[in-house]
Amino acid sequence: MKKENMLLAIHHHIEDSYSPKWIEYCEKNNIKYKLVNCYDNDIMEQLKGFDALLWHWSHIDYKAQLFARQLIYALEFRGFPVYPNAIGSFFFDDKVGEKYILESIDAPLIPSYVFYDKKSANRWIERTTFPKVFKLRSGAGAHNVKLIKSVSEAKKYASKAFGKGFFSTHRGAAIKNRIWHFKRDKSLKSFLNISRGLYRFVIPNPKSVALPIEKNYLYAQDFIPNCDHDIRVFVVGDKAISKKRMVRDGDFRASGSGQFVWEIDESQKECVKIAFETTEKLGMQSIAFDFVMDEKGEAKMIEISYAVGLTAFLDGIGYWKRDLSWRESEIVIEDYIIEDMLSDLERQK
Ligand SMILES: Nc1ncnc2c1ncn2[C@@H]1O[C@H](COP(=O)(O)OP(=O)(O)O)[C@@H](O)[C@H]1O
Ligand SMILES: [Mg+2]
Incomplete structure (x- = not known):
């Protein structure tokens, strides 16, 4: 057509x-x-x-x-x-679901664990090593991602997970995040962002208030230590954009920190290669991946998602092509998505 x-x-x-x-x-x-x-x-x-x-x-x-x-x-x-x-x-916004699909294709996902009853969760907690990273299946910006350092902390988390459960959106955490951004970048924009955060604290986003309580499962990952950044790769059709997101001060979490570099290096190239292969295997039009390099220097997947935030790659300096060559360019992810859809339609009909 x-x-x-x-x-x-x-x-x-x-x-x-x-x-x-x-x-x-x-x-x-x-x-x-x-x-x-x-x-x-x-x-x-x-x-x-x-x-x-x-x-x-x-x-x-x-x-x-x-x-x-x-x-x-x-x-x-x-x-x-x-x-x-x-x-x-x-598999969008569902880390538990992602575990199954990524395991099914032997993708290099960080070893991940899921339990659907308190007894099995506690049995695992008693036998495993700490720290581990405990997460909710949903959410973004690292709000629902926690480093659990001991058996007792893990058991407390499990009691809540199989008890009253967790909210997947945190009004308080969103403000804390905005204050952190303001401390780093004392601009009018980041100040206004705090005001918006306060407004949202009082009147939460109507879209998110009715999200269900997260409960009756426990999801965890091995902790990959000593990472001062994660590598975010967004594949759309035959293009991939990547960046290094730096962790917050004194924290292991990069997502939502707002600090990143566009630096292009071999570790990113390795992640981009895996990202293209995985996107093809899964037959998805676009996937955003979070990677970290483990202690052996191997790229490990943290999570995937079909989309990224609008500003995630706004000032990007270029993209990778399928043959892993690099092309300098302005980045407009929306254009890449629609162009990929149009060329799919041209091929199909
Ligand atoms: N297993 C892990 N080991 C080390 N760091 C991790 C691990 N899981 C997450 N992180 C860090 O925490 C951040 C948030 O985790 P992620 O699972 O991607 O949640 P979100 O959906 O909120 O982005 C990541 O960007 C990464 O820096
Ligand atoms: Mg993430």
Whole structure:
């Protein structure tokens, strides 16, 4: 199918969405598109006559969490292309689910453990070594990631996990994070960010308040020590962007620190290679990977996700091509996603 004959459906959000840039791309490149509302009851009907759907759904959107995976699977079932596709959606914001899919393809995931009852969790806690990294299956910015240093600390965590459970969004943690950013970069922008954090503390984001309580499982990973950074790689089709994210002062966690370097080196190249291979194996259109280098210097995966935040690669200096050569370029991830979808459609029909 030729680009000029295609008709794309775009679900549009103004805030924190790829859709404004997708619309801009279509306007600039004469790609026909219409806006649709995936939350509508008749969405299946609405999509008749379109060639593909693009919907950047968010992990903090409790409504999307209720049906995005199922809608996307149903569309794919009838052969209708969607971004993100069914597998990309299925394992989004679900570290427990990712463990199974990554283990199934022997990806170099950091050894990860999951338990669904307190007795088995405690039995493991008594036999394993510490520290370990305990996490919730959902969340971002390292809010739900904790270093557990002892058996007693782990048992306390397990009691909560199999008791009243955890909130997956933390209003307090978000403010702490914003204050940390302000201390590092005393700008008006980071100051205003604290005010926004205070506002969100009082009036939480309506999208996230109804997210379910996380309970009745315990998920943990081996702790990879001495990492002053993690390596984030975002693969979209035949391009990959990467950066080193530095950990917060006195902390082992890089995600959400806001500190990073674009430096290009061999360790990143190794991660990019694994990232391309894994994306192909899983048949996903895009995957963001977090990697750390272990004590043997081997790249280990922390987690995957179909999408990254809008500003994650905003000032990027270039991308890797599939043959691992480097190309200097301005980075517009939204354009890469829509271009990849268009070339898929050109190939398919
Ligand atoms: N097993 C681990 N060993 C060492 N560092 C880790 C491990 N897991 C996570 N981290 C650090 O913590 C950060 C947040 O963890 P991650 O699982 O990616 O959660 P989030 O979804 O919040 O980004 C990572 O960016 C990394 O720096
Ligand atoms: Mg992460």
